[in-house]
Amino acid sequence: xxxxxxxxxxxxxxxxxxxxxxxxxxxxxxxxxxxxxxxxxxxxxxxxxxxxxxxxxxxxxxxxxxxxxxxxxxxxxxxxxxxxxxxxxxxxxxxxxxxxxxxxxxxxxxxxxxxxxxxxxxxxxxxxxxxxxxxxxxxxxxxxxxxxxxxxxxxxxxxxxxxxxxxxxxxxxxxxxxxxxxxxxxxxxxxxxxxxxxxxxxxxxxxxxxxxxxxxxxxxxxxxxxxxxxxxxxxxxxxxxxxxxxxxxxxxxxxxxxxxxxxxxxxxx
DNA sequence: CCTCTATGGCGAA
DNA sequence: TCGCCCTAGAGGC
Numbered sequence: 567x568x569x570x571x572x573x574x575x576x577x578x579x580x581x582x583x584x585x586x587x588x589x590x591x592x593x594x595x596x597x598x599x600x601x602x603x604x605x606x607x608x609x610x611x612x613x614x615x616x617x618x619x620x621x622x623x624x625x626x627x628x629x630x631x632x633x634x635x636x637x638x639x640x641x642x643x644x645x646x647x648x649x650x651x652x653x654x655x656x657x658x659x660x661x662x663x664x665x666x667x668x669x670x671x672x673x674x675x676x677x678x679x680x681x682x683x684x685x686x687x688x689x690x691x692x693x694x695x696x697x698x699x700x701x702x703x704x705x706x707x708x709x710x711x712x713x714x715x716x717x718x719x720x721x722x723x724x725x726x727x728x729x730x731x732x733x734x735x736x737x738x739x740x741x742x743x744x745x746x747x748x749x750x751x752x753x754x755x756x757x758x759x760x761x762x763x764x765x766x767x768x769x770x771x772x773x774x775x776x777x778x779x780x781x782x783x784x785x786x787x788x789x790x791x792x793x794x795x796x797x798x799x800x801x802x803x804x805x806x807x808x809x810x811x812x813x814x815x816x817x818x819x820x821x822x823x824x825x826x827x828x829x830x831x832x833x834x835x
Numbered sequence: 836c837c838t839c840t841a842t843g844g845c846g847a848a
Numbered sequence: 849t850c851g852c853c854c855t856a857g858a859g860g861c
Contacts, residue, residue, distance in 0.1 A: 568843080635854065636853095639856075659854095731842045
Protein backbone atom coordinates (compact mmCIF):
# COMPACT_ATOMS: atom_id res chain seq x y z
CA UNK A 567 0.00 0.00 0.00
CA UNK A 568 2.91 2.33 0.34
CA UNK A 569 3.23 5.55 -1.59
CA UNK A 570 4.19 8.69 0.27
CA UNK A 571 0.75 9.20 1.79
CA UNK A 572 0.98 5.87 3.63
CA UNK A 573 4.38 6.75 5.02
CA UNK A 574 3.35 10.15 6.37
CA UNK A 575 0.25 8.67 7.93
CA UNK A 576 2.31 5.96 9.60
CA UNK A 577 4.73 8.57 10.98
CA UNK A 578 1.85 10.51 12.49
CA UNK A 579 0.06 7.45 13.89
CA UNK A 580 3.15 5.75 15.28
CA UNK A 581 4.35 8.96 16.93
CA UNK A 582 1.06 9.19 18.79
CA UNK A 583 1.34 5.59 19.95
CA UNK A 584 5.03 5.22 20.73
CA UNK A 585 6.72 8.55 21.52
CA UNK A 586 7.55 8.94 25.21
CA UNK A 587 7.89 5.76 27.22
CA UNK A 588 10.73 3.27 27.20
CA UNK A 589 9.89 0.75 24.49
CA UNK A 590 10.23 -3.00 24.31
CA UNK A 591 11.86 -4.10 21.07
CA UNK A 592 12.22 -7.57 19.58
CA UNK A 593 12.54 -9.39 16.27
CA UNK A 594 10.15 -12.35 16.40
CA UNK A 595 11.37 -13.44 12.97
CA UNK A 596 14.98 -13.22 14.14
CA UNK A 597 16.43 -11.25 11.22
CA UNK A 598 16.74 -8.03 13.23
CA UNK A 599 17.73 -9.59 16.54
CA UNK A 600 20.93 -7.74 17.41
CA UNK A 601 19.57 -4.35 16.37
CA UNK A 602 16.32 -4.90 18.24
CA UNK A 603 18.42 -5.60 21.32
CA UNK A 604 20.05 -2.16 20.91
CA UNK A 605 16.65 -0.49 20.72
CA UNK A 606 15.15 -2.38 23.62
CA UNK A 607 14.44 -0.11 26.58
CA UNK A 608 15.05 3.15 24.71
CA UNK A 609 12.69 6.05 24.29
CA UNK A 610 11.47 7.35 20.96
CA UNK A 611 11.80 11.12 20.53
CA UNK A 612 9.95 11.50 17.23
CA UNK A 613 9.34 10.12 13.75
CA UNK A 614 10.13 11.78 10.45
CA UNK A 615 8.69 10.87 7.05
CA UNK A 616 10.56 11.85 3.90
CA UNK A 617 9.25 10.53 0.59
CA UNK A 618 8.76 6.82 1.15
CA UNK A 619 11.28 6.67 4.00
CA UNK A 620 10.59 6.58 7.73
CA UNK A 621 13.10 7.66 10.38
CA UNK A 622 12.42 6.80 14.01
CA UNK A 623 14.55 9.05 16.21
CA UNK A 624 15.55 7.24 19.38
CA UNK A 625 17.42 8.75 22.27
CA UNK A 626 21.24 8.71 22.16
CA UNK A 627 21.42 9.46 18.41
CA UNK A 628 20.04 6.14 17.28
CA UNK A 629 17.96 6.33 14.10
CA UNK A 630 15.81 3.48 12.85
CA UNK A 631 15.38 3.69 9.09
CA UNK A 632 12.42 1.85 7.57
CA UNK A 633 11.46 1.58 3.90
CA UNK A 634 8.43 -0.57 3.22
CA UNK A 635 9.18 -1.25 -0.43
CA UNK A 636 6.45 -3.06 -2.29
CA UNK A 637 5.61 -5.65 0.34
CA UNK A 638 6.29 -4.05 3.68
CA UNK A 639 3.40 -3.69 6.10
CA UNK A 640 2.70 -2.65 9.66
CA UNK A 641 0.13 -4.09 12.00
CA UNK A 642 -0.92 -2.13 15.05
CA UNK A 643 -2.28 -3.70 18.23
CA UNK A 644 -3.83 -1.57 20.95
CA UNK A 645 -3.80 -3.08 24.42
CA UNK A 646 -4.64 -2.34 28.01
CA UNK A 647 -1.64 -1.51 30.18
CA UNK A 648 -1.90 -4.88 31.91
CA UNK A 649 -2.58 -6.79 28.73
CA UNK A 650 0.09 -8.60 26.69
CA UNK A 651 0.12 -8.00 22.92
CA UNK A 652 -1.08 -10.91 20.76
CA UNK A 653 1.55 -13.34 19.50
CA UNK A 654 3.15 -12.15 16.26
CA UNK A 655 1.47 -13.37 13.09
CA UNK A 656 3.60 -14.19 10.06
CA UNK A 657 7.16 -12.98 9.51
CA UNK A 658 7.50 -10.06 11.91
CA UNK A 659 10.89 -8.39 11.46
CA UNK A 660 10.47 -5.90 14.26
CA UNK A 661 8.04 -5.52 17.12
CA UNK A 662 7.98 -2.32 19.17
CA UNK A 663 5.79 -2.12 22.23
CA UNK A 664 4.68 0.76 24.41
CA UNK A 665 2.43 0.10 27.42
CA UNK A 666 -0.76 0.46 25.37
CA UNK A 667 0.30 -0.20 21.80
CA UNK A 668 2.42 -2.60 19.77
CA UNK A 669 3.51 -2.27 16.15
CA UNK A 670 4.65 -5.23 14.04
CA UNK A 671 6.71 -4.67 10.89
CA UNK A 672 6.77 -7.33 8.17
CA UNK A 673 8.47 -7.51 4.79
CA UNK A 674 10.32 -4.19 4.67
CA UNK A 675 12.87 -3.42 1.97
CA UNK A 676 14.92 -1.60 4.61
CA UNK A 677 14.92 -1.89 8.37
CA UNK A 678 18.24 -0.74 9.76
CA UNK A 679 19.82 1.12 12.63
CA UNK A 680 22.06 4.09 11.96
CA UNK A 681 23.06 7.58 12.99
CA UNK A 682 21.65 11.01 12.19
CA UNK A 683 24.41 11.27 9.57
CA UNK A 684 23.16 8.11 7.89
CA UNK A 685 19.70 9.60 7.83
CA UNK A 686 20.99 12.82 6.28
CA UNK A 687 22.79 10.85 3.59
CA UNK A 688 19.57 9.11 2.58
CA UNK A 689 17.60 12.35 2.57
CA UNK A 690 20.31 14.02 0.46
CA UNK A 691 19.54 11.58 -2.36
CA UNK A 692 15.84 12.47 -2.39
CA UNK A 693 14.06 15.15 -4.34
CA UNK A 694 11.53 17.41 -2.59
CA UNK A 695 8.56 15.67 -0.98
CA UNK A 696 5.25 17.42 -1.78
CA UNK A 697 3.90 16.43 1.64
CA UNK A 698 6.62 18.27 3.53
CA UNK A 699 6.31 21.92 4.48
CA UNK A 700 10.00 22.46 3.64
CA UNK A 701 9.63 21.14 0.07
CA UNK A 702 10.92 23.38 -2.71
CA UNK A 703 8.75 22.65 -5.71
CA UNK A 704 11.07 24.56 -8.06
CA UNK A 705 13.79 21.97 -7.57
CA UNK A 706 11.56 19.24 -8.97
CA UNK A 707 10.05 21.45 -11.66
CA UNK A 708 13.49 22.53 -12.89
CA UNK A 709 14.77 18.97 -13.03
CA UNK A 710 11.76 17.83 -15.04
CA UNK A 711 11.84 20.84 -17.34
CA UNK A 712 15.46 20.12 -18.30
CA UNK A 713 15.16 16.38 -18.71
CA UNK A 714 14.87 14.35 -21.91
CA UNK A 715 13.42 11.46 -19.90
CA UNK A 716 9.72 10.63 -20.21
CA UNK A 717 7.60 12.55 -17.74
CA UNK A 718 6.17 9.20 -16.62
CA UNK A 719 9.65 8.08 -15.57
CA UNK A 720 10.52 11.41 -13.93
CA UNK A 721 7.54 11.24 -11.57
CA UNK A 722 8.75 7.86 -10.27
CA UNK A 723 12.36 9.01 -9.88
CA UNK A 724 12.72 9.61 -6.15
CA UNK A 725 15.73 11.87 -6.71
CA UNK A 726 13.52 14.23 -8.76
CA UNK A 727 10.70 14.32 -6.26
CA UNK A 728 9.91 11.84 -3.51
CA UNK A 729 6.77 10.07 -2.44
CA UNK A 730 5.05 9.47 -5.76
CA UNK A 731 4.46 5.86 -6.77
CA UNK A 732 2.85 4.01 -9.63
CA UNK A 733 -0.76 4.95 -8.86
CA UNK A 734 -0.29 8.66 -8.27
CA UNK A 735 1.96 9.11 -11.30
CA UNK A 736 -0.64 7.63 -13.66
CA UNK A 737 -3.45 9.63 -12.09
CA UNK A 738 -1.66 12.96 -11.93
CA UNK A 739 -0.61 12.71 -15.58
CA UNK A 740 -4.21 11.92 -16.51
CA UNK A 741 -5.53 14.97 -14.69
CA UNK A 742 -3.26 17.21 -16.78
CA UNK A 743 -3.82 15.37 -20.06
CA UNK A 744 -0.15 14.42 -20.33
CA UNK A 745 0.99 11.38 -22.25
CA UNK A 746 3.51 9.67 -19.90
CA UNK A 747 5.94 9.15 -22.79
CA UNK A 748 6.38 12.88 -23.35
CA UNK A 749 9.81 14.11 -22.53
CA UNK A 750 9.93 16.40 -19.50
CA UNK A 751 11.37 19.29 -21.41
CA UNK A 752 8.44 19.36 -23.83
CA UNK A 753 6.08 20.17 -20.97
CA UNK A 754 5.61 23.85 -20.09
CA UNK A 755 7.12 24.72 -16.69
CA UNK A 756 3.78 26.24 -15.62
CA UNK A 757 2.16 22.88 -16.37
CA UNK A 758 4.85 21.12 -14.35
CA UNK A 759 4.12 23.42 -11.43
CA UNK A 760 0.43 22.62 -11.71
CA UNK A 761 1.33 18.94 -11.87
CA UNK A 762 3.27 19.34 -8.60
CA UNK A 763 0.25 21.00 -6.99
CA UNK A 764 -2.00 18.19 -8.15
CA UNK A 765 0.32 15.56 -6.72
CA UNK A 766 0.50 17.42 -3.41
CA UNK A 767 -3.29 17.57 -3.21
CA UNK A 768 -3.61 13.89 -4.11
CA UNK A 769 -1.04 12.90 -1.49
CA UNK A 770 -2.71 15.06 1.17
CA UNK A 771 -6.04 13.46 0.40
CA UNK A 772 -4.35 10.08 0.69
CA UNK A 773 -3.01 10.92 4.15
CA UNK A 774 -6.46 12.06 5.24
CA UNK A 775 -8.39 9.14 3.74
CA UNK A 776 -5.84 6.39 4.36
CA UNK A 777 -6.29 5.21 0.78
CA UNK A 778 -5.79 6.43 -2.75
CA UNK A 779 -8.89 7.97 -4.29
CA UNK A 780 -8.08 10.30 -7.17
CA UNK A 781 -11.45 10.49 -8.94
CA UNK A 782 -13.83 13.33 -8.22
CA UNK A 783 -16.56 11.67 -6.11
CA UNK A 784 -19.22 13.59 -8.04
CA UNK A 785 -18.12 11.88 -11.24
CA UNK A 786 -18.88 8.54 -9.63
CA UNK A 787 -22.16 9.72 -8.13
CA UNK A 788 -21.21 9.80 -4.45
CA UNK A 789 -20.62 12.63 -1.99
CA UNK A 790 -17.20 11.92 -0.52
CA UNK A 791 -13.98 10.26 -1.59
CA UNK A 792 -14.27 7.58 1.05
CA UNK A 793 -17.61 6.50 -0.42
CA UNK A 794 -16.14 5.78 -3.85
CA UNK A 795 -16.39 1.99 -4.36
CA UNK A 796 -13.29 -0.14 -4.77
CA UNK A 797 -12.34 -0.45 -8.42
CA UNK A 798 -13.68 3.02 -9.24
CA UNK A 799 -11.12 5.05 -7.30
CA UNK A 800 -8.79 5.83 -10.18
CA UNK A 801 -9.29 7.29 -13.65
CA UNK A 802 -6.76 5.19 -15.51
CA UNK A 803 -4.59 3.16 -13.11
CA UNK A 804 -5.47 -0.50 -13.62
CA UNK A 805 -8.60 0.49 -15.51
CA UNK A 806 -9.90 -1.02 -18.77
CA UNK A 807 -11.87 2.01 -19.88
CA UNK A 808 -11.26 5.67 -19.20
CA UNK A 809 -13.63 6.68 -16.43
CA UNK A 810 -14.09 10.06 -18.05
CA UNK A 811 -14.49 9.35 -21.78
CA UNK A 812 -14.88 5.58 -22.09
CA UNK A 813 -11.89 5.10 -24.39
CA UNK A 814 -9.94 1.86 -23.93
CA UNK A 815 -7.01 2.46 -21.59
CA UNK A 816 -3.57 1.48 -22.86
CA UNK A 817 -0.54 0.52 -20.80
CA UNK A 818 3.18 0.11 -21.27
CA UNK A 819 6.40 -0.13 -19.31
CA UNK A 820 7.62 3.36 -18.41
CA UNK A 821 10.27 3.96 -15.78
CA UNK A 822 10.49 0.20 -15.14
CA UNK A 823 6.83 -0.03 -14.09
CA UNK A 824 3.57 -0.49 -15.95
CA UNK A 825 1.93 2.83 -16.68
CA UNK A 826 -1.72 3.20 -17.69
CA UNK A 827 -3.12 6.12 -19.65
CA UNK A 828 -6.02 7.23 -21.82
CA UNK A 829 -4.92 7.74 -25.43
CA UNK A 830 -7.80 10.15 -25.95
CA UNK A 831 -7.54 12.36 -22.82
CA UNK A 832 -3.73 12.16 -22.92
CA UNK A 833 -2.89 12.61 -26.61
CA UNK A 834 0.44 11.40 -27.95
CA UNK A 835 3.14 14.06 -28.32
C1' DC B 836 -2.65 -26.93 -2.15
C1' DC B 837 -0.69 -23.96 -5.82
C1' DT B 838 0.10 -19.63 -8.64
C1' DC B 839 -0.16 -14.99 -9.24
C1' DT B 840 0.04 -10.17 -8.11
C1' DA B 841 1.22 -5.71 -5.74
C1' DT B 842 1.06 1.37 -4.48
C1' DG B 843 9.50 -0.39 -4.58
C1' DG B 844 14.25 -0.22 -5.15
C1' DC B 845 18.84 -2.16 -5.37
C1' DG B 846 23.13 -3.97 -7.42
C1' DA B 847 25.26 -6.60 -11.03
C1' DA B 848 25.98 -6.77 -15.97
C1' DT C 849 18.12 -3.89 -18.67
C1' DC C 850 17.75 -7.72 -15.77
C1' DG C 851 17.48 -10.47 -11.67
C1' DC C 852 16.60 -10.44 -7.09
C1' DC C 853 14.89 -9.34 -2.47
C1' DC C 854 10.95 -9.00 0.86
C1' DT C 855 5.47 -10.79 2.36
C1' DA C 856 0.36 -11.32 2.38
C1' DG C 857 -3.78 -12.04 0.28
C1' DA C 858 -6.70 -13.34 -3.57
C1' DG C 859 -8.09 -16.65 -6.70
C1' DG C 860 -7.86 -21.19 -9.04
C1' DC C 861 -7.96 -26.34 -8.66
